[in-house]
Amino acid sequence: MASKNSVAIINEIQRKALADLASVSSIYELQQWKVFYLGRNGKLTSILRNLRTLAPEDRRNSGIAGNQAKLLLEEEFNSRVMEVEKSSISSKTSEDSIDVTMPGRPFPSGGLHVITQTLREVCGIFTSMGFSVAEGPEIEWDHYNFEALNIPKDHPARDMWNTLWVDFTDEEGNHPMLLRTHTSPMQARIMENNTPPVRVVIPGKCYRFEATDATHEWHFYQIEGLAIDKGITFADLKGTLYEFARRFFGEERRVRFRCDYFPFVEPGVDMSIDCFRCDGQGCKVCRNTGWIEILGAGMVHPKVLAGFGCDPKEYTGFAFGMGPERITMLRHGIEDIRHFYTNDLRFLEQF
């Protein structure tokens, strides 16, 4: 009789539990339901725990009914959890009413730094004239930066390039490594692995231990150019650089060549463009000269050519080194070189 009662009670609990489960509509209510029926002190659990007090035959029948009810309720609970979760997602979606046709938020896209743009454009102009492009190390040996360029130790021309030395001492106590002060050391590196005819431009970063002002940075780029072949003359140098200036700055900009001294060229020149700000009248930007120097150049010195393994009686060549920051300033009317590397997006995003 007791067993009949227990089975009936179990069936009644199961019926009630299923009815309650059907009306549950949130995860919170589901948890409450579970605690009420299946929890440690839940309705069904309490019945099952008391089975051991029944007679063996009754215990068996009630045990079977109780375990079946428990399995069924657990299964129903799990599928109800899935239903409730699903409906809460879809109701949220319709409540928030996502308009899938709306355009997405744009990703802020990056861009090339204005100096990178200039480097690429300049290299493009020279490649269209038959030059190839090469790159080289920023930490350089004294040999390539100075010695191979006819600037031996104690030569006063070393003072032209205020050098940042690398803290590395060789066996003789010398500091043979430095941050390259110009891209000219690449001339020797190129000639180590190539034979004329050579036409190459080399963009890269340079470093000088010098005070900064509107037209000088302590780190800046240069683009080196080197052309070596039989029969190259100063007219080729001028023609090539005029053509570059014409393509980069337009027909209206004026160009000036003046004698200059670099130990690795003979003769040497500097090339200037008339000042963008004052149109050559003289102002703060051009230090009242009307001109802004953009590059140094010259015919490769015979001694340097011989060092490259080229007979200077047979081969001649020209070289130049230009400052991309300066030509970018000229083109865009930028008054201070320091804007390029202070990472102010208000400035950089203009280009």
Ligand code: FA5
């Ligand atoms: C040189 O560095 C030579 N190596 C150039 C050269 C190459 C001459 C081949 C002959 C043959 P110079 O120190 O003048 O030369 O620098 C060349 C260019 O680099 C300058 O015209 C200028 O545009 C740029 N430049 C030099 N110093 C700075 C600086 N501190 N900040 C920004 N640009 C600079």
